[in-house]
Amino acid sequence: MAEIELKTAPADFRFPTTNQTRHCFTRYIEFHRCLAAKGEESDECVRFAKYYRSLCPGEWIERWNEQRENGSFPGPL
Amino acid sequence: MFLVASLYFTRPKLDLAPAMPKDSHAFLGFWLVKPTQPAIPVFLNWESKNKSLFFLGGAEQSKNEPNQMIVLEWLFLTIAPCDAAEPWQLGSQDAATPMMQGIIDLHHDIFFFLILILVFVSRILVRALWHFHYQKNPIPQRIVHGTTIEILRTIFPSIIPMFIAIPSFALLYSMDEVVVDPAITIKAIGHQWYRTYEYSDYNCSDEQSLTFDSYTIPEDDPELGQSRLLEVDNRVVVPAKTHLRIIVTPADVPHSWVVPSSGVKCDAVPGRLNQTSILVQREGVYYGQCSEICGTNHAFTRAPGNIGRLLSPLWLSRTTQGASHPRSKLLQRAAGAVWSRGARQ
Numbered sequence: 001m002a003e004i005e006l007k008t009a010p011a012d013f014r015f016p017t018t019n020q021t022r023h024c025f026t027r028y029i030e031f032h033r034c035l036a037a038k039g040e041e042s043d044e045c046v047r048f049a050k051y052y053r054s055l056c057p058g059e060w061i062e063r064w065n066e067q068r069e070n071g072s073f074p075g076p077l
Numbered sequence: 078m079f080l081v082a083s084l085y086f087t088r089p090k091l092d093l094a095p096a097m098p099k100d101s102h103a104f105l106g107f108w109l110v111k112p113t114q115p116a117i118p119v120f121l122n123w124e125s126k127n128k129s130l131f132f133l134g135g136a137e138q139s140k141n142e143p144n145q146m147i148v149l150e151w152l153f154l155t156i157a158p159c160d161a162a163e164p165w166q167l168g169s170q171d172a173a174t175p176m177m178q179g180i181i182d183l184h185h186d187i188f189f190f191l192i193l194i195l196v197f198v199s200r201i202l203v204r205a206l207w208h209f210h211y212q213k214n215p216i217p218q219r220i221v222h223g224t225t226i227e228i229l230r231t232i233f234p235s236i237i238p239m240f241i242a243i244p245s246f247a248l249l250y251s252m253d254e255v256v257v258d259p260a261i262t263i264k265a266i267g268h269q270w271y272r273t274y275e276y277s278d279y280n281c282s283d284e285q286s287l288t289f290d291s292y293t294i295p296e297d298d299p300e301l302g303q304s305r306l307l308e309v310d311n312r313v314v315v316p317a318k319t320h321l322r323i324i325v326t327p328a329d330v331p332h333s334w335v336v337p338s339s340g341v342k343c344d345a346v347p348g349r350l351n352q353t354s355i356l357v358q359r360e361g362v363y364y365g366q367c368s369e370i371c372g373t374n375h376a377f378t379r380a381p382g383n384i385g386r387l388l389s390p391l392w393l394s395r396t397t398q399g400a401s402h403p404r405s406k407l408l409q410r411a412a413g414a415v416w417s418r419g420a421r422q
């Protein structure tokens with residue numbers, strides 16, 4: 001059996017509480033800012049993508065993606 | 078470990094076991110007749126024949142482990158599992174995490190003071206009633222003031238809550254802290270009336286995901302040995318002895334994700350992600366129910382999932398083993414208690 005490395009978004013000292021809503025949102029924004037800064041093909045942003053996918057419910061991501069396409073995304077990008 | 082857990086859970090009945098016949102096949106008939114009782118003799122036989130079974134999670138994994146797993150799987154899907162509520166149960170369910178062990182210990186600590194106070198107050202009350210009698214004590218004493226007694230009865234009742242508060246806060250804050258990087262994030266999304274679980278740590282795009290719905294098996298549908306309104310169609314499989322981050326949120330109305338033997342009760346609030354972290358220390362099937370009135374079917378399909386099937390040999394890779402020690406002193410102590418309890422069986 002191949003070794004599976006278990007890995008997920010690390011505990012973030014900015015979000016030490018039970019409420020992780022901001023954590024997910026911030027990681028999502030960080031990813032898109034990273035894309036904007038480094039360019040779409042950059043590999044550096046992949047880890048941010050992993051983080052927000054680990055933390056955010058799929059439904060939320062879907063909605064945010066839609067909002068970004070429509071230009072109605074509420075956060076700073 | 079599942080077997081260990083079962084034995085521990087049913088310990089008061091163990092004395093009956095030696096009187097039972099030793100052949101496991103004999104029990105087959107027995108437990109088909111009475112599905113709730115027979116777990117004990119079957120497990121006892123297992124223990125004597127397959128000592129190695131008890132170390133599935135440890136280093137002593139044998140080569141025919143997959144076969145044993147199949148046998149275990151067959152056994153445990155058929156026999157009523159023990160990490161669920163029992164009829165007429167008075168105490169907590171068996172602890173599977175340091176958190177739950179801490180809760181149980183705190184309960185016992187508090188009960189010490191509780192009984193102390195109960196005995197003392199009853200004594201005063203009964204004594205007063207006894208002596209307040211027109212024949213034995215025609216002229217009652219009239220004490221309206223006493224400095225010594227007033228100082229004593231002010232100071233002692235204020236010290237006792239301190240003894241209760243200190244361990245209580247210690248436990249509360251050690252449950253709250255998430256200092257260790259978790260190994261897996263599982264999202265438990267509450268719906269009316271089922272639960273969706275997402276494992277998205279390995280997704281490569283937003284569209285891809287490992288998601289499944291977990292419905293309660295309806296009241297008229299469970300197979301022999303399954304717990305009524307606790308069993309679900311899709312169980313959540315998580316690794317044992319690993320830090321898990323559970324993100325709890327609903328998609329409609331408020332729900333609550335609860336697993337009693339893990340000491341977790343996490344409210345699911347719309348628009349908010351609540352995190353709870355657990356470290357399950359033994360393998361087993363754990364049951365829980367929604368704990369927030371969430372609509373008509375809350376009472377009937379009231380177990381919207383919450384079930385961890387913890388099989389460490391399948392999941393636990395060496396990379397995670399180092400990361401499985403609780404940070405706080407209190408949780409470490411509690412962890413020791415769970416482990417030593419497991420070893421004693």
Ligand SMILES: [Cu+2]
Pocket residue numbers: 267268331332333367368369370371375381
């Ligand atoms: Cu619910």
